[in-house]
Amino acid sequence: MTELPVSEVFGPVWQGEGPHAGERTAFVRLGICNLSCEWCDTPYTWDATRYDLDAELDVMPVAKIHEQLAAMDCDTVCLSGGEPLIHHRQLPELLHPDWTWHVETNGTIAPPAYWSELVTHTSVSPKINTRDPKKRRIKPKALAEWNRLARRGQAAFKFVAATRTDLRAIAELVAELNIDRRDVWVMPQGVEVSELLARHRDLAQGIEDHGWNTTTRLHILLYGQERHR
Numbered sequence: 001m002t003e004l005p006v007s008e009v010f011g012p013v014w015q016g017e018g019p020h021a022g023e024r025t026a027f028v029r030l031g032i033c034n035l036s037c038e039w040c041d042t043p044y045t046w047d048a049t050r051y052d053l054d055a056e057l058d059v060m061p062v063a064k065i066h067e068q069l070a071a072m073d074c075d076t077v078c079l080s081g082g083e084p085l086i087h088h089r090q091l092p093e094l095l096h097p098d099w100t101w102h103v104e105t106n107g108t109i110a111p112p113a114y115w116s117e118l119v120t121h122t123s124v125s126p127k128i129n130t131r132d133p134k135k136r137r138i139k140p141k142a143l144a145e146w147n148r149l150a151r152r153g154q155a156a157f158k159f160v161a162a163t164r165t166d167l168r169a170i171a172e173l174v175a176e177l178n179i180d181r182r183d184v185w186v187m188p189q190g191v192e193v194s195e196l197l198a199r200h201r202d203l204a205q206g207i208e209d210h211g212w213n214t215t216t217r218l219h220i221l222l223y224g225q226e227r228h229r
Contacts, residue, residue: 017218
């Protein structure tokens with residue numbers, strides 16, 4: 001029986017970020033991450049220095065996850081984390097065709113061979129402004145594989161930015177990987193409404209000048225940091 005470390009199963013809610021923002025979506029949030037972003041808004045999924053992960057994470061059979069999703073009557077499920085690709089060997093059983101699957105990943109792990117068959121959309125979010133060393137958070141070979149999926153319409157790159165300097169770092173990575181500007185989405189960093197709006201307004205012109213897409217964080221604007229939103 002396949003089991004996964006689950007932080008939350010919730011919904012239906014509206015997707016808050018990226019090209020599918022506003023769509024009615026159920027969420028499965030897994031635990032454990034291979035990065036340690038200081039501004040992460042879900043540290044309870046991985047940060048054992050601040051949270052009791054034995055209490056936060058429930059090792060749950062896939063069948064139980066499916067049971068909870070079926071009760072929600074929602075066509076689309078977003079698999080998030082943590083970093084869900086850490087569990088890639090266990091995911092095929094979870095990614096059941098009864099639902100359309102979207103996945104959020106930091107892009108450090110390349111898509112497995114089965115990915116295109118089971119996952120409709122992947123939001124790839126390389127971390128350009130965290131305390132983690134660059135060689136740990138930016139994996140060019142893995143990102144090149146995600147870019148191949150993006151060019152086939154199966155993925156998009158969602159960058160979190162706090163400053164105009166971050167926009168320059170995004171531009172450098174986009175150029176290095178030859179990412180199509182139409183596959184780039186830039187989102188302001190922030191978990192407070194005032195912070196989110198101020199940063200978005202500061203970054204908007206630079207995002208526009210690069211010809212990129214932009215996204216807010218709809219769930220933060222509507223519900224703040226309330227869990228299960």
